[in-house]
Amino acid sequence: MAEKEPTIADAPGGAVAALVAQFAGPDELVEAASQVRDAGYRYWDTHTPYPIHGMDRAMGIRPTVLPWMVLAGGVAGAAAALLMQWWMNAVDYPYIISGKPLFSLPAFIPVTFELIVLFSALTAFVGVLALNQLPQLWHPVFQSRRFARATSDGFFLSIEARDPKFEESRAAELLQSAGAVAIDVCRMPATGREVPTGVYWGVATLAILAILPPLGVAWYRSGAKKLPRIHPILDMDAQPKYRAQAFNPLFPGGMASRPAVPGTIAQGEMDENTALYLGKLGEQWVDEFPVPVSMEAVQRGRERFNIYCAPCHGLTGEGDGMVSQRATRRAEPNWVPPLSLHAEPVRVQPVGQLYNTVTNGIRTMPPYASQISVEDRWAIVLYVKALQRSQHATLDDVPEEMREKLR
């Protein structure tokens, strides 16, 4: 076929970027490829609609490293899967199931296998694109109109101008002698490779619009908010029921809560021993503890006090707990600072009144009846009395043998 002179098509444009030669068929292309390879070019390639057997050898292509990359991906997948399952199920959040070891390899194999395949496949996919330098939407060979057949039924060979040995006339000669049926000269576009500015603006606008929603969410979620966070999905927030104190048209008077049936007492509200449960005898606050007073009770009271009371009242009961300090510093408008437990009005209160305050709350202090048992509330009162005593003690309160030390 070499005897027939190929046509050389050239189009206006910038510098020569590549020569694209068409060949009659796969066998001719393989033959030409070995000639171009022998001529010592580096930046050249064949273009065919399907992979041609023997082309690798004709072009002198060395085996790709892709399989090794995929192997590395698979090993990484196995390591990631085993480490993940070991860390999550045996270390950070141990699940005890059927008395099996926390790290039970047989049960971890399915996920390990899947991640080996996943990591390997992703490596193979990303690897083949990266090694092939794809995506690459522009390439000089696309300048050739004939080249469109390379993906259908044409067989092409291209030599790029960036090759150090490239010289247009000699390369064309080589392609002609190798049997090219047509040669196209591909040039760089005269105006340079420019993307229309509209595309840039469009992409920039889309990018900014895409960033706005996550930024809004991040802004909303950062910092303290006075209102509860937004629930897009109400889950169990909205329940079809009547809440206490709500209006209910079903009952006379519109009360949602039902009053107790006269002459009955609800379970757990049998407060016959009013001294114990209410801190009262008739209308009088009790002045004596209705529970046994002991060292254990004081210790228990201290423990409960430090848990429930100290955050506001402070460990000594001065009213300087952390919550109180912070609220004062921030000048919270609705904050009523707790009274010092050592202030005169508190000190003179009978124990029944102190008990009542713990039980039902006072001013902004909430009731603790639902959180602290009756016995513990009395223990706290006992500890409060001990605290008050400690802050207003005289030498006479100390055992005689210790007085000398303190004097």
Place this chain on the structure above:
Amino acid sequence: MSTITLPAEDNTTDDPRRRAPLTMGGQTLTSITETVARIAERPRPPRAWYVAFAVSSTLTAALILAAIYLIAVGVGVWGNNVPVAWAFDIVNFVFWVGIGHAGTLISAILFLFRQRWRTSVNRFAEAMTIFAVICAGIFPAIHIGRVWFVYWLAPYVNQMAVWPNFRSPLLWDVFAVGTYATVSLLFWYLGMIPDLATLRDRATSRVRRIAYGIFALGWRGSGRQWHRYERAYMLLAGLATPLVLSVHSVVSFDFAVSVVPGWHTTIFPPYFVAGAIFSGFAMVVTLMVPARAFFGLKDLVTLRHLENMNKVILATGCMVGYAYSIEFFIAWYGGNPYEQFAFINRAFGPYTWAYWIMVTCNVVAPQAFWFKKVRTTPWMMVIVCILVNIGMWFERFVIVVTSLSRDYLPSAWEYYRPTAVDITMLLGSFGLFFTLFLLFCRYLPMVAMAEVKAVLPHHHAAGDWQTPAPAEPHANGESHQGIRYPDQVSEGH
């Protein structure tokens, strides 16, 4: 040189002196491109396409509405209730995942076994895989009830400071199906890049050139690209092969690892995989027969392709039948009274109708494929394949529902009935599947052109068939007609 006198249109007869041609009608590189690319290029598809699309998109809309209703009201709109806590949702999930398996089998396993006939059907079957996995993925996602917490399935760092339990088969399922969907998509897309480049290079409008051009990634079909591409394709096939076997095994673990009689059997993994391939091939044939007729692909997807798939259906159908009988044998041989009850109840209990539909469709119907007449007559094979699809759906129904409806606690026994929402979602999932499929037929290359070209007689291992006629050199690229290979079958050369 003597010429064998076989009818030119018959490639289903095996003659030891030749290799049966994989394509008919004297295909050339050009004609393959034309046949396949024209389908995606023509401005208006056949009227049948519009009719089918109208029906399938209506069903898809019904699926979406039913799903919204389900999410808004709760899973109580389904018929599921204790003891049958899994029903249509899981039946449909397993059914669709199984359908998907044929695609991976054709594209990966047959590739590794060097079954060249796969090239005409693999694109089609892989697309089917993707769409089937999409349909499958919907059901487990919405059956969790609070679908907006579906991300709890993933092991992510969370403020609750807990991690998922990796010893649960349900979590293996998340990883298996997720990996399967990802790898199938990569495999499908990688295989399609050269063909998208063909569509790009043939595009006549700017929009098409840009759209196909972006997805073709600038593919130039270069020798160096093909070298790595072929290696990557082989690696992906090698990875997808064990993957496809693992996925349905893991799906079967959802049942087999439990202690419910009728589920707790070691035969489940191989039995599920065989059933998946069985149902998947049946679906490929069901879709392929009308598609090749409507889109003029009869020369590329020949009767031989269909016959080969029908043979696979026959083989896997027999495996499934064997599994049904061995389950009964093990129930008797194992001496476990609960297991024995479960299987007798399956065949003769309240769901006896479902069981015998399953046996008739899955075991009896494919026996028709012993006859070559049935294997090579399109309308007959479609009937058998539709029966197989019905049977395989009922197989999952029988497994899931019969075992649960009669569990260990007789006081809780209940007869499961699907609701209208259940049935709408089942039909709707078919609508979604066919909608995606019709869009695929309309816009993407339905046959892997580059792969079919590579197995044209001249182009695979030398000397199989016939040397090409001396190609006529074409100085002018526009009039170049490709290299023509004679289609006469001849004995050696």
